[in-house]
Amino acid sequence: MQPNARSGRIAAVQAHPLAELLQCPPGTDDLLNGAAVCIEVDAGKAVFRQAENCRGLYLVVSGTFLRRAERLETRLTLGMARSGDLVELAAALGDGRHTYTLSSQTEGSVLLLPSAALNQAFAAYPPLRMRLLEELAREVSRGYDASCQSRAPKARGRSQGQPAS
Protein backbone atom coordinates (compact mmCIF):
# COMPACT_ATOMS: atom_id res chain seq x y z
CA MET A 1 0.00 0.00 0.00
CA GLN A 2 1.27 3.47 -0.87
CA PRO A 3 2.32 5.77 2.04
CA ASN A 4 -0.43 8.29 1.22
CA ALA A 5 -3.10 5.62 1.24
CA ARG A 6 -1.72 4.28 4.51
CA SER A 7 -1.82 7.67 6.24
CA GLY A 8 -5.38 8.19 4.98
CA ARG A 9 -6.36 4.86 6.44
CA ILE A 10 -4.71 5.64 9.79
CA ALA A 11 -6.81 8.81 10.03
CA ALA A 12 -9.96 6.87 9.11
CA VAL A 13 -9.46 4.25 11.82
CA GLN A 14 -8.70 6.55 14.74
CA ALA A 15 -10.60 5.63 17.90
CA HIS A 16 -13.90 7.48 18.23
CA PRO A 17 -14.68 9.49 21.38
CA LEU A 18 -16.01 7.49 24.29
CA ALA A 19 -19.09 9.67 24.70
CA GLU A 20 -20.06 8.96 21.10
CA LEU A 21 -19.43 5.21 21.39
CA LEU A 22 -21.39 4.73 24.59
CA GLN A 23 -24.25 7.11 23.84
CA CYS A 24 -27.52 5.37 24.73
CA PRO A 25 -31.15 6.26 25.46
CA PRO A 26 -31.80 7.17 29.14
CA GLY A 27 -32.98 3.68 30.25
CA THR A 28 -29.92 1.91 28.84
CA ASP A 29 -27.66 4.67 30.03
CA ASP A 30 -29.00 4.25 33.58
CA LEU A 31 -28.48 0.50 33.36
CA LEU A 32 -24.82 0.89 32.42
CA ASN A 33 -24.18 3.68 34.93
CA GLY A 34 -25.80 1.63 37.69
CA ALA A 35 -23.72 -1.45 36.92
CA ALA A 36 -20.37 0.32 36.37
CA VAL A 37 -17.72 -0.47 38.95
CA CYS A 38 -14.85 1.91 39.62
CA ILE A 39 -11.56 0.14 40.36
CA GLU A 40 -8.67 2.03 41.92
CA VAL A 41 -5.30 0.60 40.99
CA ASP A 42 -1.94 1.17 42.69
CA ALA A 43 1.16 1.65 40.56
CA GLY A 44 2.57 -1.65 39.32
CA LYS A 45 -0.61 -3.66 39.97
CA ALA A 46 -2.45 -5.67 37.34
CA VAL A 47 -6.06 -4.84 36.45
CA PHE A 48 -6.42 -8.19 34.66
CA ARG A 49 -4.04 -10.86 33.51
CA GLN A 50 -3.48 -12.56 30.18
CA ALA A 51 -5.63 -15.69 29.70
CA GLU A 52 -8.02 -14.75 32.55
CA ASN A 53 -11.73 -14.64 31.80
CA CYS A 54 -12.85 -11.16 30.83
CA ARG A 55 -15.33 -9.59 33.28
CA GLY A 56 -16.49 -6.85 30.94
CA LEU A 57 -15.41 -3.72 29.20
CA TYR A 58 -12.78 -1.53 30.88
CA LEU A 59 -12.49 2.23 30.48
CA VAL A 60 -9.43 4.05 31.68
CA VAL A 61 -10.47 6.96 33.91
CA SER A 62 -7.09 8.16 35.15
CA GLY A 63 -3.45 7.12 35.19
CA THR A 64 -1.29 5.29 32.65
CA PHE A 65 -1.52 1.57 32.01
CA LEU A 66 0.64 -0.87 30.09
CA ARG A 67 -0.58 -3.70 27.86
CA ARG A 68 1.83 -6.59 28.16
CA ALA A 69 1.91 -10.05 26.63
CA GLU A 70 3.88 -12.73 28.44
CA ARG A 71 5.31 -16.09 27.60
CA LEU A 72 7.26 -17.79 30.38
CA GLU A 73 10.04 -15.34 31.29
CA THR A 74 9.59 -13.13 28.23
CA ARG A 75 7.40 -10.04 28.17
CA LEU A 76 6.35 -7.89 25.27
CA THR A 77 4.96 -4.41 25.80
CA LEU A 78 2.17 -3.87 23.29
CA GLY A 79 1.36 -0.29 24.10
CA MET A 80 -0.13 2.14 26.60
CA ALA A 81 -3.68 2.82 27.67
CA ARG A 82 -4.56 6.27 28.91
CA SER A 83 -7.53 8.20 30.19
CA GLY A 84 -10.52 7.82 27.85
CA ASP A 85 -9.30 4.56 26.27
CA LEU A 86 -11.54 1.51 25.96
CA VAL A 87 -9.60 -1.61 26.87
CA GLU A 88 -10.04 -5.16 25.56
CA LEU A 89 -13.04 -4.69 23.31
CA ALA A 90 -11.97 -7.93 21.60
CA ALA A 91 -12.27 -9.94 24.80
CA ALA A 92 -15.43 -8.17 26.00
CA LEU A 93 -17.29 -8.62 22.72
CA GLY A 94 -15.60 -11.75 21.49
CA ASP A 95 -14.13 -14.84 23.08
CA GLY A 96 -14.17 -13.53 26.64
CA ARG A 97 -10.53 -14.25 27.44
CA HIS A 98 -7.83 -11.64 27.92
CA THR A 99 -5.06 -11.72 25.35
CA TYR A 100 -2.70 -9.60 27.44
CA THR A 101 -2.10 -8.27 30.94
CA LEU A 102 -3.10 -4.71 31.77
CA SER A 103 -1.04 -3.23 34.59
CA SER A 104 -0.79 0.28 35.91
CA GLN A 105 2.34 2.30 35.42
CA THR A 106 1.11 5.01 37.74
CA GLU A 107 -1.63 5.13 40.34
CA GLY A 108 -4.91 5.25 38.45
CA SER A 109 -8.46 4.05 38.08
CA VAL A 110 -10.57 2.16 35.56
CA LEU A 111 -14.30 1.75 35.15
CA LEU A 112 -15.59 -1.75 34.54
CA LEU A 113 -18.84 -2.24 32.64
CA PRO A 114 -19.68 -5.84 33.60
CA SER A 115 -20.49 -8.31 30.79
CA ALA A 116 -24.00 -9.02 32.11
CA ALA A 117 -24.97 -5.34 32.05
CA LEU A 118 -23.37 -4.88 28.64
CA ASN A 119 -25.38 -7.78 27.22
CA GLN A 120 -28.59 -6.35 28.69
CA ALA A 121 -27.73 -3.00 27.15
CA PHE A 122 -27.08 -4.65 23.77
CA ALA A 123 -30.48 -6.34 23.93
CA ALA A 124 -32.24 -3.11 24.92
CA TYR A 125 -30.39 -0.93 22.45
CA PRO A 126 -28.77 -2.91 19.55
CA PRO A 127 -27.04 0.13 17.97
CA LEU A 128 -24.71 0.14 20.99
CA ARG A 129 -23.32 -3.27 20.08
CA MET A 130 -22.99 -2.18 16.46
CA ARG A 131 -21.05 0.93 17.46
CA LEU A 132 -18.69 -1.10 19.64
CA LEU A 133 -18.30 -3.64 16.83
CA GLU A 134 -17.29 -0.81 14.52
CA GLU A 135 -14.80 0.43 17.12
CA LEU A 136 -13.35 -3.07 17.41
CA ALA A 137 -13.08 -3.18 13.61
CA ARG A 138 -11.11 0.08 13.71
CA GLU A 139 -8.86 -1.40 16.39
CA VAL A 140 -8.25 -4.47 14.20
CA SER A 141 -7.49 -2.18 11.29
CA ARG A 142 -4.97 -0.23 13.39
CA GLY A 143 -3.49 -3.56 14.45
CA TYR A 144 -2.94 -4.61 10.83
CA ASP A 145 -1.19 -1.37 10.14
CA ALA A 146 1.01 -1.59 13.24
CA SER A 147 1.88 -5.17 12.37
CA CYS A 148 2.96 -4.20 8.83
CA GLN A 149 4.94 -1.25 10.13
CA SER A 150 6.74 -3.13 12.87
CA ARG A 151 7.42 -6.48 11.34
CA ALA A 152 9.27 -6.02 8.09
CA PRO A 153 12.62 -4.57 9.10
CA LYS A 154 13.15 -7.19 11.79
CA ALA A 155 11.62 -10.21 10.14
CA ARG A 156 14.68 -12.37 10.69
CA GLY A 157 15.24 -11.45 14.29
CA ARG A 158 13.29 -10.43 17.33
CA SER A 159 10.65 -7.87 16.63
CA GLN A 160 8.62 -5.60 18.84
CA GLY A 161 5.14 -5.92 17.39
CA GLN A 162 2.41 -3.51 18.39
CA PRO A 163 -0.92 -4.81 17.22
CA ALA A 164 -2.97 -2.95 19.77
CA SER A 165 -3.08 0.79 19.81
Added chain:
Amino acid sequence: MASFHPHHPPEDCLNCEHRHLRMFCNLTPEALRDYDGIGIMMSHTRGAKLFNEGDAARNVFVICYGQVKISATSRDGKTMILKIAGPGDVMGLSAVLANVSHEVTAEAIEPCQVKTVRKQEFVDFLGRHGIASMHAAQSLSGEYLTVFHDAKRLALSGSAAGRLARLLLDWGKSSANGRPEIKFTMALTHEEIANMAGTSRETVTRLLNQFRRDQWITIKGASLTILMPDQLERLTA
Protein backbone atom coordinates in the same frame (compact mmCIF):
# COMPACT_ATOMS: atom_id res chain seq x y z
CA MET B 1 -6.30 -25.27 8.16
CA ALA B 2 -7.80 -28.43 6.72
CA SER B 3 -10.98 -28.33 4.71
CA PHE B 4 -13.87 -30.67 5.35
CA HIS B 5 -15.23 -32.88 2.56
CA PRO B 6 -14.16 -30.54 -0.21
CA HIS B 7 -15.90 -32.72 -2.79
CA HIS B 8 -19.31 -32.17 -1.22
CA PRO B 9 -19.81 -28.43 -1.06
CA PRO B 10 -22.96 -27.27 0.72
CA GLU B 11 -25.85 -26.40 -1.60
CA ASP B 12 -27.12 -23.68 0.72
CA CYS B 13 -26.75 -22.56 4.31
CA LEU B 14 -29.95 -24.24 5.54
CA ASN B 15 -28.78 -27.68 4.41
CA CYS B 16 -25.12 -27.31 5.22
CA GLU B 17 -24.08 -30.31 7.31
CA HIS B 18 -20.92 -28.59 8.55
CA ARG B 19 -22.69 -25.53 9.93
CA HIS B 20 -22.47 -26.57 13.58
CA LEU B 21 -18.66 -26.74 13.25
CA ARG B 22 -18.37 -23.25 11.85
CA MET B 23 -18.05 -20.24 14.03
CA PHE B 24 -20.05 -17.67 12.10
CA CYS B 25 -22.82 -19.69 10.46
CA ASN B 26 -23.91 -21.64 13.54
CA LEU B 27 -26.98 -19.41 13.96
CA THR B 28 -30.47 -19.73 15.41
CA PRO B 29 -33.09 -21.09 12.94
CA GLU B 30 -34.59 -17.64 12.42
CA ALA B 31 -31.23 -15.95 11.81
CA LEU B 32 -30.16 -18.83 9.59
CA ARG B 33 -33.21 -18.47 7.34
CA ASP B 34 -32.43 -14.79 6.99
CA TYR B 35 -28.73 -15.51 6.39
CA ASP B 36 -29.58 -18.05 3.72
CA GLY B 37 -31.51 -15.38 1.86
CA ILE B 38 -28.66 -12.89 1.61
CA GLY B 39 -25.52 -12.96 -0.51
CA ILE B 40 -24.48 -15.40 -3.19
CA MET B 41 -22.35 -18.56 -3.25
CA MET B 42 -19.27 -18.23 -5.41
CA SER B 43 -16.72 -20.85 -6.39
CA HIS B 44 -13.10 -19.82 -6.80
CA THR B 45 -10.22 -21.67 -8.40
CA ARG B 46 -6.79 -22.02 -6.82
CA GLY B 47 -4.91 -18.73 -7.14
CA ALA B 48 -8.04 -16.57 -7.50
CA LYS B 49 -7.90 -13.26 -5.65
CA LEU B 50 -11.05 -12.57 -3.65
CA PHE B 51 -9.90 -9.04 -2.89
CA ASN B 52 -6.70 -7.05 -2.90
CA GLU B 53 -5.18 -4.86 -0.23
CA GLY B 54 -6.31 -1.30 -0.89
CA ASP B 55 -9.52 -2.31 -2.73
CA ALA B 56 -12.72 -0.68 -1.53
CA ALA B 57 -14.44 -3.04 0.92
CA ARG B 58 -17.82 -3.69 -0.70
CA ASN B 59 -18.48 -7.25 0.47
CA VAL B 60 -18.03 -9.60 3.38
CA PHE B 61 -16.85 -13.13 2.53
CA VAL B 62 -17.60 -16.28 4.52
CA ILE B 63 -15.62 -19.38 3.53
CA CYS B 64 -17.80 -22.50 3.08
CA TYR B 65 -14.97 -24.79 2.10
CA GLY B 66 -11.37 -24.47 0.96
CA GLN B 67 -8.47 -22.40 2.21
CA VAL B 68 -7.59 -18.78 1.56
CA LYS B 69 -4.25 -17.09 2.14
CA ILE B 70 -4.47 -13.73 3.90
CA SER B 71 -1.48 -11.50 3.29
CA ALA B 72 -0.43 -7.87 3.62
CA THR B 73 2.38 -5.76 2.24
CA SER B 74 4.98 -4.49 4.67
CA ARG B 75 6.51 -1.02 4.66
CA ASP B 76 9.43 -2.21 2.53
CA GLY B 77 7.16 -3.90 -0.01
CA LYS B 78 7.49 -7.49 1.16
CA THR B 79 4.44 -9.73 1.26
CA MET B 80 3.65 -11.04 4.73
CA ILE B 81 1.30 -13.98 5.13
CA LEU B 82 -0.82 -13.37 8.20
CA LYS B 83 -3.13 -16.33 8.20
CA ILE B 84 -4.56 -19.25 6.30
CA ALA B 85 -8.33 -18.81 6.58
CA GLY B 86 -10.57 -21.87 6.47
CA PRO B 87 -14.24 -22.89 6.50
CA GLY B 88 -16.40 -20.65 8.68
CA ASP B 89 -13.90 -17.79 8.68
CA VAL B 90 -15.23 -14.35 7.79
CA MET B 91 -13.05 -12.14 5.60
CA GLY B 92 -13.24 -8.42 5.00
CA LEU B 93 -15.33 -7.76 8.10
CA SER B 94 -13.01 -5.30 9.81
CA ALA B 95 -12.63 -3.21 6.65
CA VAL B 96 -16.41 -3.20 6.06
CA LEU B 97 -17.27 -2.21 9.63
CA ALA B 98 -14.44 0.31 9.95
CA ASN B 99 -15.48 1.71 6.56
CA VAL B 100 -11.99 1.59 5.10
CA SER B 101 -10.35 -0.21 2.19
CA HIS B 102 -9.19 -3.82 2.63
CA GLU B 103 -6.11 -4.10 4.84
CA VAL B 104 -5.12 -7.43 3.34
CA THR B 105 -5.20 -9.53 0.19
CA ALA B 106 -7.18 -12.78 0.12
CA GLU B 107 -6.12 -15.47 -2.35
CA ALA B 108 -7.53 -18.98 -2.70
CA ILE B 109 -4.81 -21.58 -2.24
CA GLU B 110 -7.12 -24.40 -3.27
CA PRO B 111 -10.52 -24.53 -4.96
CA CYS B 112 -12.97 -22.97 -2.55
CA GLN B 113 -16.58 -21.90 -2.15
CA VAL B 114 -17.29 -18.57 -0.53
CA LYS B 115 -20.53 -16.88 0.45
CA THR B 116 -20.28 -13.28 -0.66
CA VAL B 117 -22.55 -10.71 0.98
CA ARG B 118 -22.83 -7.05 0.07
CA LYS B 119 -21.64 -4.65 2.76
CA GLN B 120 -24.95 -3.00 3.59
CA GLU B 121 -26.84 -6.27 3.38
CA PHE B 122 -24.43 -7.79 5.92
CA VAL B 123 -24.56 -4.79 8.26
CA ASP B 124 -28.39 -4.84 8.16
CA PHE B 125 -28.34 -8.58 8.88
CA LEU B 126 -26.15 -7.99 11.96
CA GLY B 127 -28.55 -5.30 13.11
CA ARG B 128 -31.52 -7.69 12.88
CA HIS B 129 -29.96 -10.60 14.76
CA GLY B 130 -28.12 -10.31 18.07
CA ILE B 131 -26.56 -13.73 17.63
CA ALA B 132 -25.10 -12.73 14.27
CA SER B 133 -23.52 -9.62 15.78
CA MET B 134 -22.14 -11.77 18.60
CA HIS B 135 -20.57 -14.07 16.03
CA ALA B 136 -19.29 -11.07 14.11
CA ALA B 137 -17.68 -9.86 17.35
CA GLN B 138 -16.05 -13.26 17.79
CA SER B 139 -14.84 -13.12 14.23
CA LEU B 140 -13.37 -9.65 14.72
CA SER B 141 -11.87 -10.81 17.98
CA GLY B 142 -10.29 -13.69 16.04
CA GLU B 143 -8.97 -11.27 13.45
CA TYR B 144 -7.52 -9.16 16.26
CA LEU B 145 -5.85 -12.26 17.68
CA THR B 146 -4.41 -13.12 14.26
CA VAL B 147 -2.64 -9.80 14.15
CA PHE B 148 -1.76 -10.02 17.83
CA HIS B 149 -0.38 -13.56 17.53
CA ASP B 150 1.59 -12.66 14.44
CA ALA B 151 3.43 -10.00 16.40
CA LYS B 152 3.67 -12.17 19.51
CA ARG B 153 4.94 -15.19 17.61
CA LEU B 154 7.77 -13.16 16.12
CA ALA B 155 8.57 -11.22 19.23
CA LEU B 156 8.27 -13.79 21.97
CA SER B 157 9.88 -16.82 20.40
CA GLY B 158 13.60 -16.29 20.08
CA SER B 159 14.54 -19.11 17.73
CA ALA B 160 13.44 -19.91 14.19
CA ALA B 161 12.69 -23.46 15.38
CA GLY B 162 10.40 -22.03 18.06
CA ARG B 163 8.53 -19.83 15.63
CA LEU B 164 8.08 -22.66 13.13
CA ALA B 165 6.94 -24.99 15.92
CA ARG B 166 4.39 -22.36 17.03
CA LEU B 167 3.01 -22.09 13.49
CA LEU B 168 2.64 -25.85 13.14
CA LEU B 169 0.94 -26.09 16.54
CA ASP B 170 -1.43 -23.21 15.71
CA TRP B 171 -2.41 -24.80 12.40
CA GLY B 172 -2.79 -28.18 14.01
CA LYS B 173 -4.97 -26.76 16.75
CA SER B 174 -7.28 -24.95 14.35
CA SER B 175 -7.79 -28.05 12.20
CA ALA B 176 -8.18 -30.57 15.03
CA ASN B 177 -11.85 -29.70 15.82
CA GLY B 178 -11.74 -31.83 18.94
CA ARG B 179 -10.15 -34.86 17.26
CA PRO B 180 -7.11 -36.32 19.03
CA GLU B 181 -5.01 -36.54 15.86
CA ILE B 182 -3.24 -33.29 14.98
CA LYS B 183 -3.18 -33.43 11.21
CA PHE B 184 -3.58 -30.77 8.57
CA THR B 185 -2.97 -29.97 4.92
CA MET B 186 0.08 -27.80 4.50
CA ALA B 187 -0.96 -25.77 1.48
CA LEU B 188 1.88 -23.26 1.69
CA THR B 189 5.31 -23.53 0.11
CA HIS B 190 8.42 -23.56 2.33
CA GLU B 191 9.09 -20.01 1.14
CA GLU B 192 5.65 -18.88 2.34
CA ILE B 193 6.03 -20.69 5.67
CA ALA B 194 9.41 -18.99 6.07
CA ASN B 195 7.70 -15.67 5.50
CA MET B 196 5.20 -16.38 8.29
CA ALA B 197 7.86 -17.63 10.70
CA GLY B 198 10.23 -14.75 10.02
CA THR B 199 13.05 -16.95 8.76
CA SER B 200 14.53 -18.25 5.48
CA ARG B 201 13.22 -20.95 3.15
CA GLU B 202 16.39 -22.99 3.71
CA THR B 203 15.88 -22.91 7.48
CA VAL B 204 12.26 -24.08 7.14
CA THR B 205 13.32 -27.00 4.94
CA ARG B 206 16.12 -27.94 7.33
CA LEU B 207 13.91 -27.71 10.42
CA LEU B 208 11.03 -29.69 8.91
CA ASN B 209 13.52 -32.43 7.98
CA GLN B 210 14.93 -32.30 11.50
CA PHE B 211 11.44 -32.55 13.08
CA ARG B 212 10.71 -35.49 10.80
CA ARG B 213 13.98 -37.28 11.64
CA ASP B 214 13.23 -36.78 15.33
CA GLN B 215 9.79 -38.31 14.65
CA TRP B 216 7.98 -35.29 16.04
CA ILE B 217 6.06 -34.94 12.77
CA THR B 218 5.32 -36.97 9.66
CA ILE B 219 4.78 -35.52 6.21
CA LYS B 220 2.96 -37.39 3.46
CA GLY B 221 2.45 -35.28 0.38
CA ALA B 222 0.80 -32.09 1.59
CA SER B 223 -0.48 -33.73 4.77
CA LEU B 224 1.42 -33.03 8.00
CA THR B 225 0.76 -34.90 11.24
CA ILE B 226 2.17 -33.73 14.57
CA LEU B 227 3.19 -36.80 16.56
CA MET B 228 4.84 -35.09 19.52
CA PRO B 229 3.21 -31.74 20.22
CA ASP B 230 4.94 -31.54 23.61
CA GLN B 231 8.36 -31.52 21.97
CA LEU B 232 7.30 -28.74 19.59
CA GLU B 233 5.73 -26.85 22.50
CA ARG B 234 9.04 -27.00 24.35
CA LEU B 235 10.79 -25.35 21.42
CA THR B 236 8.43 -22.37 21.59
CA ALA B 237 9.43 -21.62 25.18
